[in-house]
Amino acid sequence: MPANVDAPERLPQPTVAEMDLPTVLDAMSDPIRLAILHRYLVDAAGGVRSCGWVGLDRPKSTLTHHFRVLREAGLLEQHQEGLVRSSRVRVEDVQQRFPGLLDLVTDWQVPAALLLDEVPA
Numbered sequence: 001m002p003a004n005v006d007a008p009e010r011l012p013q014p015t016v017a018e019m020d021l022p023t024v025l026d027a028m029s030d031p032i033r034l035a036i037l038h039r040y041l042v043d044a045a046g047g048v049r050s051c052g053w054v055g056l057d058r059p060k061s062t063l064t065h066h067f068r069v070l071r072e073a074g075l076l077e078q079h080q081e082g083l084v085r086s087s088r089v090r091v092e093d094v095q096q097r098f099p100g101l102l103d104l105v106t107d108w109q110v111p112a113a114l115l116l117d118e119v120p121a
Contacts, residue, residue: 011071016097027070033069035056036054037089038105038108049087057114058114077090
């Protein structure tokens with residue numbers, strides 16, 4: 001085992017100043033992406049979780065696309081470490097740029113049809 005372990009690689013994302021309201025709203029317009037944000041804000045309490053943790057009933061390739069859209073809009077920060085990709089909502093950055101926006105996501109109810117019967121731990 002190497003003595004030096006590389007730090008996780010942060011995937012490209014816009015700065016706070018580069019976050020664009022139409023792009024953010026477009027990213028949030030899809031119920032799956034909104035559910036991803038809700039799960040990270042509410043169930044993960046804003047913490048870092050692997051992308052597989054989200055527990056939505058969709059193929060992995062579809063979820064990968066949705067995570068990319070959220071990251072490119074500036075809503076999620078993602079890190080790649082080996083084969084594991086971890087995410088967290090950029091709460092402070094989004095609140096700074098668009099105050100109150102994430103409160104709407106937190107108050108939203110995720111449709112049961114989107115969730116897996118058993119959510120990964």
